[in-house]
Amino acid sequence: MSLSDFEIVQTTTGATSIRNKIVNEIMHNPIGPWQEANALYVEQSGLRLRLQNGRTNDLVIYDIGLGAASNAVASIHCALTLGQAGRRLHIISFENNLALLEFTLLNAHEFSHLTGYSEALEAILRDHHWTSPCGRIVWDLRAGDFLDLIDQETSYPEIVYFDPYSPSVNEDMWTLSCFTKLRLRCAAAEGQEATDLFTYSIATPIRAAMFLAGFYVGYGLPTGLKVETTHASTHLNTLNQPLSERWYERWQRSDKQLPFDAENYDSLALQRRMAQHSQFNGMSPMWKPLNPKQNKGLRNLVNLVNLESNPQPVSLG
Numbered sequence: 001m002s003l004s005d006f007e008i009v010q011t012t013t014g015a016t017s018i019r020n021k022i023v024n025e026i027m028h029n030p031i032g033p034w035q036e037a038n039a040l041y042v043e044q045s046g047l048r049l050r051l052q053n054g055r056t057n058d059l060v061i062y063d064i065g066l067g068a069a070s071n072a073v074a075s076i077h078c079a080l081t082l083g084q085a086g087r088r089l090h091i092i093s094f095e096n097n098l099a100l101l102e103f104t105l106l107n108a109h110e111f112s113h114l115t116g117y118s119e120a121l122e123a124i125l126r127d128h129h130w131t132s133p134c135g136r137i138v139w140d141l142r143a144g145d146f147l148d149l150i151d152q153e154t155s156y157p158e159i160v161y162f163d164p165y166s167p168s169v170n171e172d173m174w175t176l177s178c179f180t181k182l183r184l185r186c187a188a189a190e191g192q193e194a195t196d197l198f199t200y201s202i203a204t205p206i207r208a209a210m211f212l213a214g215f216y217v218g219y220g221l222p223t224g225l226k227v228e229t230t231h232a233s234t235h236l237n238t239l240n241q242p243l244s245e246r247w248y249e250r251w252q253r254s255d256k257q258l259p260f261d262a263e264n265y266d267s268l269a270l271q272r273r274m275a276q277h278s279q280f281n282g283m284s285p286m287w288k289p290l291n292p293k294q295n296k297g298l299r300n301l302v303n304l305v306n307l308e309s310n311p312q313p314v315s316l317g
């Protein structure tokens with residue numbers, strides 16, 4: 001992708017944003033980059049309060065899909081307003097195509113929220129690293145395919161901003177395989193601090209992939225014209241509103257039950273795993289057979305584990 005693949009556009013509500021002409025997607029539609037970054041990611045994750053919660057460890061954010069850096073800059077902005085108080089913030093951004101960031105920098109005058117951040121953006125583009133003058137904010141870029149890079153990541157995140165393009169053009173990022181890789185880097189046990197993931201998608205196969213990867217899944221706050229987003233977590237008790245029995249019943253009737261990459265797994269095992277997920281304990285009916293189409297051409301790759309206490313990632317292989 002190159003700079004000419006992007007253009008400045010107005011969203012449906014009149015905010016200034018960027019369109020990727022190749023995949024024909026307007027980012028942050030409809031409310032624009034700054035409002036979406038703050039409402040969906042920074043405020044919903046409670047970043048400000050977390051930075052002031054008295055813990056002494058660094059607060060690590062995975063910023064998946066750096067793109068035009070709105071989510072990262074909004075997080076930096078939030079931390080800077082706290083001055084010297086609070087925890088250190090470490091943002092780890094993942095991006096496999098820096099053309100969008102280059103385009104954003106060239107057009108920074110179009111985005112008032114970037115005022116004062118050009119130096120940080122230039123450093124992240126050039127050095128893949130930036131530290132704030134006060135030393136309390138560290139920003140690293142992992143350049144390349146998230147699906148490869150995540151396997152090498154060592155620091156586990158407290159917050160995940162999950163913001164690839166939509167599944168219609170970026171399906172591999174919304175699969176069970178991807179969420180399983182991510183889950184392996186998150187909080188491992190109930191005793192450990194939770195990892196909370198926020199994303200704009202509410203699609204059933206995506207939420208199913210999150211469940212099957214070992215997350216608990218909840219309704220996220222409405223943002224702009226979106227009536228709902230998704231908040232997933234390693235710990236059930238950090239979800240404000242876990243997906244309900246009604247969602248589970250609808251999932252059972254859905255013709256899009258399984259993750260986009262379900263053909264790589266034993267779909268019967270996936271369904272059983274879903275039914276046994278501890279978020280839905282006590283629900284009935286516990287298990288429904290698959291329809292024949294979904295049963296075609298399956299490979300037996302799923303290792304069912306006991307999900308009673310804490311769901312663990314599906315293991316492949």
Ligand SMILES: C[S@@+](CC[C@H](N)C(=O)[O-])C[C@H]1O[C@@H](n2cnc3c(N)ncnc32)[C@H](O)[C@@H]1O
Pocket residue numbers: 027028033037064065066067068069070071072094095096097100144145146147163164165170173
């Ligand atoms: C919707 S944009 C992100 C917008 C951004 N979060 C912001 O605040 O402006 C999606 C981004 O995800 C990136 N992306 C998609 N698939 C990826 C992958 N496999 N690894 C790393 N980045 C990826 C795209 O290149 C694109 O820049």
